Amino acid sequence: MGLDSTTETAAPRAESARERKEVAGKLGARLALAGRLGESTTTVVGLSIVLFWVAMAILAPVIAPYPPNATDVLSAGHPTPSAAHWLGTDHLGRDILSRLLWGARRVLTVAPIAVLSAAAVGTLLGLCAGYFGGIVDLAISRVADILLSFPVIILYMIVLAMFGSSALNIVLVIAITKAPIIARIVRGLTLDLRNREYVAAAKMRGESSLYIMLVEILPNARGPLIVDMCLRMGYTTITIGVLGFLGIGLPPPDPDWGGMVKDTYGMMSVWPHMSLIPCAAISSLVVGFNLLAIGLRETALRE
């Protein structure tokens, strides 16, 4: 950082810390501006990857050369990439490019819905736990602890085995398992923010608890929350892929990146491209989300 490294930790009443902070603040503003272009290469790259896949997902019906489940019997014998099938076909002769595009559409529908539901529930619970404290906090935190101590993947297996796997169930399961994590983060932020003087000022003018939580506290917690949601999107993409790979994910035959690997993994030694391509696709999307999170976090720290 600017003048020295203590700017973030100094005691509020301390004069020269404030001095450093003020100068560092002024310098910081410049730093951020100057740094944003250079430093945020990470953000730019991450965002580009994510936007690329979003575009692919939106445009899938238009640009996919074949219907995702159409089998090309002629190609099944020699499934490697060709002029007709740019990325080749799988063992059943289905066009990999088309399945990839439709698969993007699926994961990019399910993951955001799941993460947003988790964020909505988690944020609300976290706000309540942190703001009200006491018995409310105790109840919410204990339930979250129990949910968090449950191994996630085992929970998926049990629930999906019992209720069957559908997009809705996957969304629900992910929301239930991710909400406690988000609740915990928001609770931590709220515990800090609720003691700020502007919250006391809001109480002094008679604002309701809901107003204070949503208008006074939440906007100041949005930075870490957005970063976390980016990370969460990445993890959720992995989770959806893993569920597909384990055969308990989105139901076949519609294309799903994890499922594509599962179907063709046995043929690795003969036709590795069938597994490698969807693996590369899912990896690149998650890398995109994670780079975006890193970039955003660094930008946020600077401000």
Place this chain on the structure above:
Amino acid sequence: MNDEPPVLEFERVRLTYSLRAGEIVVAPDLSFRIARGEALGLVGESGSGKSTVAFAIMRYLGSLGRIAGGRILFEGRDIAALGEAELRGIRGRRIAMVYQDPMSSLNPVMTVGRQLMEVPMLHEGVNAEEARNRALGMLVEANFADPAAIMARYPHQLSGGQQQRIVIAMALIGKPALLIMDEPTTGLDVTVEAAVLALVQLLRRKHDSALLFISHNLGTVAQVCDRLAVLYGGEIVEEGSIGDVFAEPRHPYTRGLLDCLPRLGRSKHERPLKPIPGRPASPLARPSGCGFVPRCSHAEGVRCTVGVIPTIELPGSEGHLVRCIKALEIGAWQQDGGSAPTPVEKSSREPLLQTKALAKRYRASSGAFGRERPPVRALNGVDLVLERGETLAIVGESGCGKSTFARVLGGLEIASEGEVTLEGEEIGGTPVQARSAALKRKLQMVFQNPESTLNPSHAAGYSVARAARRLRGLGAPEARREAERLLSVVGLPPEIARRKPSQLSGGQKQRVAIARALAGEPEAVVADEPVSSLDASVQAAIVNLLSEIQAERGLSLVFISHDLAVVRYLADHVAVMYLGKVVEFGPVDAVFVPPFHPYTEALLSAAPEPDPERHGARIILEGSPPSAIEVPKGCPFASRCHRKIGEICDTEPPPSQVLTGGHRILCHIPAQQLMPLPV
């Protein structure tokens, strides 16, 4: 004076930070020297670059900072030219540093003993046993009664004052030739500060270390230093012996700094404080000529703004240097200001806000299976009255309960016992959420920390307008207009309304907070340390603003502070608190003159005054206040009292002695004997 080479010499030093956007000059051209064993005070406000100077001596400027010109000579050696190994040999051994915020300067997972022992082991290669003995010896010198026990403690187990004495011991254990102290007492209570400063004086003389003492507080500098350098925008604008500079400041900025301070013994009825107008220029846009011109009442067009302003030595002085082109023209310094605002003549002495036997206990958090733990007793029976249109000040050190008192009045906490009445209506048991709209409107608060008083996500005008809407039921457009009007009342232009707090200075934020408190046209405002974290010149402006608003609107004010000078200036009545009890209460003129409660006496004696003439011995209080969990049975102050008369102080609660004019003292010693002891 003497021909010995100086310990430290700055020769036209230029300090910069290089950023991708360009270079920021923190100090363009800095020269000064410190002789062997001498103490130089470096004084400046926020952003003056004083900490950067300190770290430049250690060559610790981070990856961006740089000594871009000139030489920093330590014992004749250029710091910038030293090799890494030589530099390490100097750091901690020849030059040692004491930082502000001792808690964070000590490693939390290492015993303080180990942290002390490290220094001789590192630099002198002594074995652990020898290092241990050295550390024990140093702790004895630093006034620790049981050094062996202290050695085994972790930093979090020590009080703030003890921590700072550890840091000082750690700095002096290597017998450095130069000790740098960067705001060493900022954030400490005055009585603790006095003890730390006394220790510094003693040890520095004993070890014959030179001292560079960096502070924003002219009072502490006057107490510790031989010479003084005033820093403004990275330039030394005035330098000289403490006596010369305080007696005859020659630079308008130095005069401004001295003028804006309330002195013990002055009050708002005499004259307003004189804040320095404007704000320091940003180091990003350094003007040519004198950097103080935009704020200077003596500035004169081209002469002051063109070229380099030379530093001249005042004729007939011994090294009294001034960097002002008009230094010899601006006349002698008169400590006087404009005319006083006419005090409100109070015909009725009508109590507005009153507390009776007010007590507040916090339940200590207990685990799921926790036994019931004894509560923290933050307030133990507080009886106070705020009269309409007057200022009641509450003074005391951290932990005395003054902020809790403010929060109970505001309804942010509720009283455990006793009553609080506002215009006769009982409010002590009512949290602010349950108070009626009319009640909320009557009583508002201003908070301490300008960084957190405004919501960083909302524009400044929003907070004010929202308060006007909620408290007065105004519609959105009227509330917006009202917000602009209130901002102008507190001296801010209307465009401030659209700015986010991050674009405002500390003083501006505090003004917005005052405007917000005024939005409901309250009868009373409770202000909890509203100026404590502001620079002196800004503090003066806010104090003036508060007393103006009070005079114009007949506003009643509860003013919480730890700063006796500000309290003396602003208050009509003063309550001195210690450990949740009011130990002395009365009209301001009665509290600040004898007879005193012994604690008031100690506070007054410890308060750093920017007056080198004041050399009376200070009362140094031992130890720290007892815990608010086990409040002593007798007098709360007994454990630290320098006038304790015997067992009765520990066993019997002291009587409240009522003197003339409603002046009360809570002490076993008869009031007529509570005169200052001859020293």
Place this chain on the structure above:
Amino acid sequence: MGRFLLKHLVFLCVTLTVVSLLVFLLTELTPGDVARKELGPYATQEQVEILTKAEGLDRPVLVRYVEYVGRTLSGDLGVSQRFRVPVKDIIFDRLENTALLAAVSFALIVPLSMLLGVAAGMREGSVLDRTILLGSAIAASVPEFAIGVFLASVFVVTLGWLPGTATLQPGGRWPIAAQMVLPVAVIVLFDMGYVVSMVRASMVDVMRQPYIRTAVLKGMRFRQVVLGHALRNAMINPVTIILLQINYLVTGVVVVESVFAYPGFGRMMLEASLYKDIALIEAGALVSVFVAVMTQILGDLAYMLLDPRIRA
């Protein structure tokens, strides 16, 4: 200390009770009755009714839950429908295999991620830091099965250096040690990405603290500052996270086990779920939760030992 253990033991018991009840209820509340689930879709209605009678499945849920808890406490975990053997005969074998995989991986993850995390975080923004940060972000982004596919395509398909499966059958072409290489590599790569970034973040934060400046200005070498002053502080936060990895390693490696046909606990659970093997699911869930809560306790304990501020 006693309070600490007591508190955690109570939490362990509560969690185990809640989880067992939840799993029990899940099997109860899902469509179709229990006996049908146990027998599969091809059993006749008559068979279902006989089983229902025989196992007392027509009695109230709560009664059966209490009975189930009693049986579990006495060590009877029931019989696996899928494997047709008592649950405890299979579950502990599988746990043992997974423990082997987990132990080897953990032994690699801890030192490596501490080394990389500290090396990156000690000089924030340096080339080394940027490289490690980017590398760990990418490693943590690739799902385990994808790492498996990538590694297998190189080392199994192209180079033929390693086996593509790890069935732990001795006497085949590949010794068991060779079979373990790829599964361990996948776990270490995937998990380390996350742990390294946590250690780095903590180290970066510590290096910004004023007490590090104090140490530097005492005249210490950078090395001494890092090892003597920064390291212990930097470990306080990640130690909990590192210990939580045990949890992941025991129950989360199902993907790796599936990729390499490794006969571990996770794959057993997957099969149990796919075949709706209720007794096995119930036992497996309890074991997983037990491991999870125990690692939490370990984490809190380590935290207390490292940070004197927490010790009462």
